[in-house]
Amino acid sequence: MLTMQAMASPPTSAAAAGEKPANKPVKKAVKAKQDTPAMRQYKHFKQQHPGCVLFFRMGDFYEMFYEDAVLAHKAMGITLTQRTEGVPMAGVPYHSVEGYLRKMIQAGHRVAVCEQVEDAAQAKGVVKRDVTRVITPGTLTDESLLEEGAENPLAAIVYHHQEGSEGAQASLAWVELSTGAFNVATLDEAQAEDELARIAPSELLYCDTATGDAPMRIEHLKQQLGCSATGRPSWQFRIDEATDTLKAQYGVKQLSGFGFADDDPALTAAGAILQYLTETQRSGEEVSGTPKRLAHLRPPKRFARHEHLVIDQTSMRSLEIDRTLRTGQTEGALIGVFTGPSAPATAMGKRLLRQWLCYPLSDRGAIEQRQSVVQAMVDDSRFRRELRDAIDPVQDIERIAARLAVGRATPRDLVALGRSVAQARAVQDVLADRPNQSAYHDRAVELLKVLEPLAQTITDACIESPPAHLREGGLIADGHDAELDEARSLQRDSHAWLAQYQARLAEEHDLPHIKVGYNKVFGYYIELSAANKDKAPDSWSRKQTLKNAERFITQDLKEFEGKVLSAESRAVAREQALFAELCEQAANEMGSLHGFAHLVSELDVLGAFAERSTRARYVKPAIVDEPILQIEAGRHPVLDELLGDQFVPNDLVLGAGDLLLEKGNESDDQQSATSNQHPPSASLALITGPNMAGKSTYIRQAALITLLAHTGCFVPADSAIVGLTDRIFTRVGANDELHAGQSTFMVEMTETANICHHATERSLVILDEIGRGTSTLDGLSLAWAIAEHLAGNENKPGPRTLFATHYHEITTLAERLPSVTNLSVTVREWQDEIVFLHRIAPGAADRSYGIHVAKIAGLPDAVVTRANQLLADLAVSHESAKPKAATTAAPPPQLSLFTEYMPHPVMEKLSATDLNALSPIQAFDLIRQWRDELNEDNGS
Numbered sequence: 001m002l003t004m005q006a007m008a009s010p011p012t013s014a015a016a017a018g019e020k021p022a023n024k025p026v027k028k029a030v031k032a033k034q035d036t037p038a039m040r041q042y043k044h045f046k047q048q049h050p051g052c053v054l055f056f057r058m059g060d061f062y063e064m065f066y067e068d069a070v071l072a073h074k075a076m077g078i079t080l081t082q083r084t085e086g087v088p089m090a091g092v093p094y095h096s097v098e099g100y101l102r103k104m105i106q107a108g109h110r111v112a113v114c115e116q117v118e119d120a121a122q123a124k125g126v127v128k129r130d131v132t133r134v135i136t137p138g139t140l141t142d143e144s145l146l147e148e149g150a151e152n153p154l155a156a157i158v159y160h161h162q163e164g165s166e167g168a169q170a171s172l173a174w175v176e177l178s179t180g181a182f183n184v185a186t187l188d189e190a191q192a193e194d195e196l197a198r199i200a201p202s203e204l205l206y207c208d209t210a211t212g213d214a215p216m217r218i219e220h221l222k223q224q225l226g227c228s229a230t231g232r233p234s235w236q237f238r239i240d241e242a243t244d245t246l247k248a249q250y251g252v253k254q255l256s257g258f259g260f261a262d263d264d265p266a267l268t269a270a271g272a273i274l275q276y277l278t279e280t281q282r283s284g285e286e287v288s289g290t291p292k293r294l295a296h297l298r299p300p301k302r303f304a305r306h307e308h309l310v311i312d313q314t315s316m317r318s319l320e321i322d323r324t325l326r327t328g329q330t331e332g333a334l335i336g337v338f339t340g341p342s343a344p345a346t347a348m349g350k351r352l353l354r355q356w357l358c359y360p361l362s363d364r365g366a367i368e369q370r371q372s373v374v375q376a377m378v379d380d381s382r383f384r385r386e387l388r389d390a391i392d393p394v395q396d397i398e399r400i401a402a403r404l405a406v407g408r409a410t411p412r413d414l415v416a417l418g419r420s421v422a423q424a425r426a427v428q429d430v431l432a433d434r435p436n437q438s439a440y441h442d443r444a445v446e447l448l449k450v451l452e453p454l455a456q457t458i459t460d461a462c463i464e465s466p467p468a469h470l471r472e473g474g475l476i477a478d479g480h481d482a483e484l485d486e487a488r489s490l491q492r493d494s495h496a497w498l499a500q501y502q503a504r505l506a507e508e509h510d511l512p513h514i515k516v517g518y519n520k521v522f523g524y525y526i527e528l529s530a531a532n533k534d535k536a537p538d539s540w541s542r543k544q545t546l547k548n549a550e551r552f553i554t555q556d557l558k559e560f561e562g563k564v565l566s567a568e569s570r571a572v573a574r575e576q577a578l579f580a581e582l583c584e585q586a587a588n589e590m591g592s593l594h595g596f597a598h599l600v601s602e603l604d605v606l607g608a609f610a611e612r613s614t615r616a617r618y619v620k621p622a623i624v625d626e627p628i629l630q631i632e633a634g635r636h637p638v639l640d641e642l643l644g645d646q647f648v649p650n651d652l653v654l655g656a657g658d659l660l661l662e663k664g665n666e667s668d669d670q671q672s673a674t675s676n677q678h679p680p681s682a683s684l685a686l687i688t689g690p691n692m693a694g695k696s697t698y699i700r701q702a703a704l705i706t707l708l709a710h711t712g713c714f715v716p717a718d719s720a721i722v723g724l725t726d727r728i729f730t731r732v733g734a735n736d737e738l739h740a741g742q743s744t745f746m747v748e749m750t751e752t753a754n755i756c757h758h759a760t761e762r763s764l765v766i767l768d769e770i771g772r773g774t775s776t777l778d779g780l781s782l783a784w785a786i787a788e789h790l791a792g793n794e795n796k797p798g799p800r801t802l803f804a805t806h807y808h809e810i811t812t813l814a815e816r817l818p819s820v821t822n823l824s825v826t827v828r829e830w831q832d833e834i835v836f837l838h839r840i841a842p843g844a845a846d847r848s849y850g851i852h853v854a855k856i857a858g859l860p861d862a863v864v865t866r867a868n869q870l871l872a873d874l875a876v877s878h879e880s881a882k883p884k885a886a887t888t889a890a891p892p893p894q895l896s897l898f899t900e901y902m903p904h905p906v907m908e909k910l911s912a913t914d915l916n917a918l919s920p921i922q923a924f925d926l927i928r929q930w931r932d933e934l935n936e937d938n939g940s
């Protein structure tokens, strides 16, 4: 049941019931059952856009009816009223529609905006309307609907096999409509889903099922990605349809020019995306009459996974690269350290920064190229400052270009574009003075040839601060166009003419208080006060009677009105035509606009890297081919920022240890304790130490330094050598809560299985507390076996691995396996308290200090005391059972030894029993007694 709040005079009702609310009185008696022509129109468009909420323009409002009204009421908190009985209605004022659209999109809805496409005053019968835009979460282009520094990708996924099939593949396509970037890939299903996590789409398209329900795996993805999912008809995913759509879009006969065979399965997803885009962006073209064909959309590019360091979805989340696990915000995530003066200056730079952090490079040459620019800017602070000054005024030309391409650019967009591309000169000048920047300089010089004339054209034609829209003109500068100037001067002269006319009438008719005025509804008029109204000559016609005045019109004034009003509309029409011309001119330079956008955003991010590196004392890591990771005095980028001097830097040496000695000696004679005592080829470090000591921080820091090194950014350390890495794997506990519906242990094991299967010698693996989610013995055995597996052997070296664990027993592995080393976080005991030093030292920790940590966490004293007692008891039994393997490097310790617990009292009684002294009945009674004791202890 709906609860509707009937309003005495709802602000929407006038507009809803009639076409011209300002002129026509509202028709009171609308027949309940019969639809008005406007309502029939509404239903027609509603039917054409299933799944969309229809914003139906009526006068100064957008109205929603029936279920849409209820939905809008809930999503936007607007008043729900009734149009006629039983027809729920809600409306929003047209001038503030963007804010409401944003709310609808944020709530995951799709909206079709139906406009009046003819002047209501000229309309014969019902005003002509059409849907001019369909807005969905993934197809936004308007500035007001988009977040400035964040991308807003639309993705499509096509599974090529039934759910659960072995070795199944899936194709992905993703497009950033607001910039025109278009990518496709066919990958293993799991990889495809990993990539989706990295892409973080706002909307995901999938192939509709016969039942209309989304398949399970789509539901799962939707939940994981937190995006909206839209089912599309299956024919749109057919390969022949897809290739036809793509060929038509790019005006080509073959797709081979883009590197695709006609039957490439990846095209199915690309085709489906394109169909969706043409559908959602098409109506605007028809209305404006200029086919736009999404001209800014670049041809699909095949995503090459191997060109990037692969980060799967688990690692994406747990390394907190672009958002934190807990809050989902950038603050506290890796990207969050690039804020303030270290933030990119432009919105485009902010988006590219996320890209670069989520897609680090895997090619050494490409990384070093970025590093060389960062180095140049670190060395030369003037270069950095001048470059920032040059790109700071550049606005979001990527998105403006997209709006030009879909016909939604505003006068402000055009002027901002002109002003932005004019900066190409300044950018070129800054680069011209710098050695080793010829690649960027050459690009700037090329772009300048096109962009400078374009900037000039726009600047010459437009005023500096244009209006938000062109409804009343006001964009084109005086003196730019003769026709416009003429129409404008007519309007301007009208003031003088009116003043003269008023003076003439006053004198002629002896009416000193006569007034000649203008009103939007009634037009021009001569006004006499009620006292003087009889003095009006007969030639004047009465126009309007007010309480204290009478208004008239004369033939002269009527003619004048016609001239002025037509001049006004001529001026507006002329401005609109000139604006369209300028937009087209700009849109024709799409390639250069994109080129400049790329140039600016790349330099912007490199500048941010340099600024960050300078401010936070980052160093350039040496990138090498060997699978090593050697860090001297490394810091966690986020905690380093937060804790400042309080943060304790630490060393790390994984892989061929002598390398650091060699390279380190070149730059610095001081060798760290860790590297000196490290086995030369250990690839796996077991890190033990109390909770809260800094194990997680240390292993994450290694992963983040590796990642940063692959983006071309410098790293928080005194020196670093980073071997090229193909993937970063992580298994850390904090993720569990995110996997609804699966047990923590299952998630842990699934993720670890993935690591064991896919980690190569070139990977970096960080594992935090494996085996926690099961019994101690299970956990220990699993952790042990996993560590052994990842340690590899001579024939098959393992990945670089950092394995934080609270199972000290595993640390004996280092004695048997040369590829394993022990590290521990040092603590100092002081007056029964422990002090965390956060310093990593060689060797294993001797115990876990769990009870100390529990005490710090505020567990009641009685519980802590009892725990200490129990620990002492258990330690006695445990000590007697400890493996003796510690001093020998030979066979692996027998885990069964750990299972020898303190004997149960019943066992003691049994062994002390003298059987010869018992009768059968006494023996039976004793057995029953022991059984009862056992049952009691087991709680049954």
Ligand code: ADP
Residues within 6 Å of the ligand: 639, 643, 646, 647, 648, 649, 689, 690, 691, 692, 693, 694, 695, 696, 697, 698, 838, 839
């Ligand atoms: P663990 O994994 O051993 O339980 P964490 O890595 O979560 O410990 O660290 C616990 C806290 O200790 C962190 O939140 C941080 O405040 C502090 N910490 C960790 N490493 C350092 C360090 N190197 N220098 C200073 N503080 C640190």
